[in-house]
Amino acid sequence: MGNEQVIVDSSFSAVINAPIEKINIPDWCFTLPEKEYQWCSPAHIAAGFTTSPEGNRMSVNVEILGGSVMVQHYVEKLAEPTHLILESVSDVFTPNGRTTIHVHWELSVKKIDDNTCEFTNRVRSKPTAEFIRFIDQQGIPFELFKAQRQPVSVYHNQTETPLFAKSIERHALGENLNL
Known part of the structure; x- marks a missing residue:
């Protein structure tokens, strides 16, 4: 991401109880x-x-973060069994209108031992030009938006990471989620 403005860069890890x-x-x-x-x-x-x-695979996810609905269009950029990188120009629906942000989602696993792995869930977001215009029109400084958005996004990543790890573990072991 170089010298570009970054809204959030968060990374959390959890253990997967399955062979790599x-x-x-x-x-x-x-x-x-x-x-x-x-x-x-x-x-x-x-x-x-x-x-x-x-023609690349795409995961379309809808979630609500900080009161804004996000529609993420994650296109695969790297797909290996232990490493997946997805990129999205995500639609963000706020009380003040619609805009976009760029999201980089990286999921990876590393072997701990023969029966366990460490899963890492990293999410980086940065503003699009449209987003910068959107907050400028509302008189919201980028640093203020960033300061308000970070705790919500970091908390979201922190809480979903162990559950993603458990889901990947079930998938690896051929188990189903019993709801």
């Missing part, structure tokens, strides 16, 4: 049932899958 050889993060991500996505956070509303105009 059984982990396939892209398969998990692009087959995750909507109910299980919702189970991973009370902010998660809906999830679905499609393809980008270029």
